[in-house]
C-alpha cells in the first residue's frame with residue numbers, strides 16, 4: 001500500500017518455523033490506532049484460546065504507533081503483546097520498553113513486527129530497511145544480554161537498535177524480560193521469544209516518518225507541549241522550595257535544585273533551579289539517580305538517559321567503581337525505578353552500610369549490582385513481587401520445605417542475612433539458569449503458590465501486596481486515588497502499569513486544585529479523593545477509571561510514554577496548573593492528517609480496550625468477569641490496623657482500604673461506563689457491534705461467552 | 709505628587725532588585741532611602757506596583773516583588789528573617805497540613821532555604837511541646853523511622869500517620 005503519514009503502512013510478518021517473511025498492510029487495522037490496539041486485534045484474529053504462550057502457534061507482536069519516530073515528546077516506547085506465561089489463563093497482555101527500538105523500526109519502514117512459529121535452531125532477526133534476514137543465532141545463544149547485544153552489534157553495526165533476551169528468556173522462565181538499549185526492559189514476554197528460539201531482533205533504518213502537517217505547525221505544538229510538560233511522571237511542582245515555585249512536594253521527581261549535580265559528568269553538571277519556562281533545562285529537572293539510589297549517588301552520576309524523543313530522561317546512568325572492584329562487573333550501570341529497587345526487595349533483610357561506607361552506599365551498590373545482573377540474565381521481577389515472594393518463602397520456612405536439603409544447604413543464606421549483595425550474584429544465576437528448585441520463584445505468584453502450596457495466608461497477607469489471585473501485585477492501585485486505582489488494577493491481566501491516574505494524583509499541587517481539574521475532566525470534584533481520606537464510590541470515579549484505562553491503552557497504541565502522558569496538569573500557575581488532555585488528538589491529527597478529536601481517539605481506545613476485555617473473556621472461558629477475573633485478594637477489602645493496633649474503619653481518614661460492597665458498586669459503575677453487561681462485566685453484543693466489532697461478538701457467541 | 713511617585717519608584721526598584729537576588733527588603737533598608745521626615749511604609753502604601761507585596765514582622769515590615777519570587781517562597785524567607793525557629797517550623801507545618809493537606813518531613817528544614825542544623829530542628833520541636841500556642845503541632849514516625857510534623861487543626865492523627873507512611877515508605881516501594 002502507499003505510504004501514510006505517521007504510519008509506514010507496513011507490518012513485517014515472520015514465521016520462524018518456515019523461515020518465511022512477508023509484508024502485511026497496517027491500515028487494515030487502522031480502527032485500533034497502532035501499537036497495543038492493533039496487536040490486540042492480531043491476537044484476537046490469529047491466536048486461538050487455549051494456545052500455550054510457549055507454543056509455536058503463539059505470536060508475539062512488537063508494535064510502534066503513528067506518533068513514534070515523529071519527534072513528538074516521549075514517543076519512543078515499544079509495545080509488546082502476546083500471551084502472558086505468568087497469567088493462569090495465559091491471557092493476552094502487553095509489556096513495554098523504551099529506548100530507540102521502535103523509532104528505528106519506523107525508520108526502517110515498519111509499524112510492527114509479528115513473529116510466529118518456532119525456529120529449529122537459535123536465530124536472530126536482521127532488519128535493514130526492507131531487507132529482512134533470519135540469521136543463525138547459535139553463537140549468541142546462552143550469552144548474557146550485554147555480550148549478546150555487543151556481538152550482534154558487531155555484525156549489523158553499532159547504529160542498529162537491538163531487542164534481545166538473556167538466559168532467562170532462552171530457558172523460558174515465566175518471569176523473563178525483553179530488553180533494548182542499556183536499560184529498557186519489557187517484563188513478561190522474554191520466554192515467548194525464547195520459545196521461538198529467537199535471541200534478538202536487530203533493526204537499522206535509513207528512512208524517516210512522514211508527517212502531514214507543515215514543519216512550523218509541528219514546531220508550534222511542540223513548543224506548546226514543552227510549556228506544559230513537567231518532570232518525570234508529570235510531577236509539576238519541585239521537591240525542594242524554589243523562588244519560582246508556589247508549591248512543593250517531597251515525593252516529586254522534579255528533584256533539581258541549586259547545588260545538586262550530575263557529579264561524575266565531566267565537568268559536573270548542576271541541575272539548578274529549572275524555571276518552568278526554561279525549555280532548555282527540562283532534562284535537568286529529574287535527577288533520577290538521586291531519586292532512585294539516594295543522595296549518595298550524586299557523585300557517581302554521569303548523566304540521565306532515556307528514550308528517543310524524550311526531553312525528560314528518566315534513566316540514570318551511573319559509574320560506580322565499587323562494582324568492578326568487588327564484583328568484577330562493568331561499573332557503568334543504567335536503569336530506573338523498579339529496575340533499581342527490585343534487587344533490594346530480594347535483599348529483604350536489609351543492606352546496612354559497612355564500616356567506611358557512606359550513608360546509603362551499600363543500598364546503592366545492591367541496587368546497581370542487582371539491576372545489572374537482572375538485565376544481563378533477563379529476569380523479570382513481576383513489578384517487585386519476586387522479592388516479596390523470596391521474603392515470604394524464607395520467613396515462612398517454604399524454602400526449607402520445598403528445596404532438597406542439599407540445594408538448601410548450598411544457597412549462601414548467610415549473605416542474605418548479613419545484607420551482602422553478593423547473594424544476588426548467586427540468586428540470579430540459579431534462577432535464570434533453572435538450577436534446582438529455587439528457580440520456580442520466577443514462575444510468577446500464581447504458579448508458585450500452586451507448586452509450593454503457599455496457602456490462603458500468602459494471598460491475604462497485606463505486605464505481600466498481591467492484588468489478584470491471577471498472580472500480580474499492586475501497581476498504583478488502592479493507594480492511588482482510592483477506588484480509581486483499585487478498579488483499574490481489577491481489569492488487568494498483570495500489574496496494571498497504568499499511570500494516567502497515578503500521575504494526576506501525584507502531580508504535587510494541592511487537592512483543591514486537583515479537584516477543580518477533576519470536575520472539568522470527569523464531571524465532579526468527587527472524582528478524586530485526598531490521599532488516605534477516601535469517600536465511597538461514585539459515578540465520576542467510574543468515569544475517571546474508564547478514562548485512565550482507555551488513555552493508557554491509547555498511549556500504548558500511539559505509542560507515547562504513559563509514564564509521562566496524559567498531560568492533565570502543568571507547572572504553569574498562569575494556566576491554573578491545567579495541562580491539556582486534548583494534546584494526543586492534536587498531535588495525532590497533525591502527524592497523520594486524519595482529523596480526530598480527543599473524543600474520537602478516546603472512542604478508538606475504548607474499542608481496543610473492549611477487545612482486550614473480549615480476549616480475556618475468551619482466554620478464561622467465562623463471561624463472568626466480575627466473579628472470576630475482577631476480584632481482589634482479601635486484604636484489600638479488610639480494615640487495616642493503625643499504630644495503636646485498632647482497626648481504622650474504611651472511609652475514615654488514615655486508611656486506603658476498600659470494602660467489598662463498595663468495590664462491587666465500583667465494578668457495576670465501570671461496566672456501565674463501558675456499556676458492558678452490568679452483572680458480569682463482559683462486553684455485550686450491542687456494545688461490540690456499536691464499536692464495529694460484530695466479528696468479535698460472533699466469536700464470543702460461538703463459544704457461549706456473550707452475557708445473557 | 710511627582711516627587712512622591714519618584715520616591716515610590718525608587719523604593720520599588722530597590723525591592724525588585726532585592727527580590728531578583730532572592731532576598732526580602734526590610735522596611736529599615738527602605739527608610740534610609742527616603743528624606744528625613746518621610747515614612748517609607750507610607751510612601752509605598754499610597755502607591756506601589758501590583759507586584760509589590762508586604763508582610764508584617766514582629767519589628768518591621770518586609771517587602772518583595774512577586775515577579776521574582778512566589779508568596780510561598782517569600783513566606784519562608786520572612787520566617788527565617790524573624791529568627792524564631794520554633795515559629796518557623798510550626799507555621800510551615802500548619803501551611804502544609806492545611807494546603808495540600810499533608811504532614812511535613814522534618815528533613816524539609818535541612819534543605820534550602822531553611823538550611824537548619826538537625827540539632828536546631830530537634831531543639832525547636834522539643835521546645836514546641838511546652839508552648840501552648842503550638843499545642844496543635846504533633847509528630848508521627850513512618851516505619852522507617854522518619855519523623856513527620858503535622859497540625860492537628862487540619863489533619864487527624866490516623867490520617868497524618870497514614871500519609872507519613874505512604875509518603876515515606878509506600879511511595880518509594882511503588883515507583
Ligand code: SF4
Nearest residue numbers: 098306307310314561
Ligand atoms: S519519561 Fe522515561 S520512560 Fe518515558 S519516554 Fe522519557 S525516558 Fe522513556
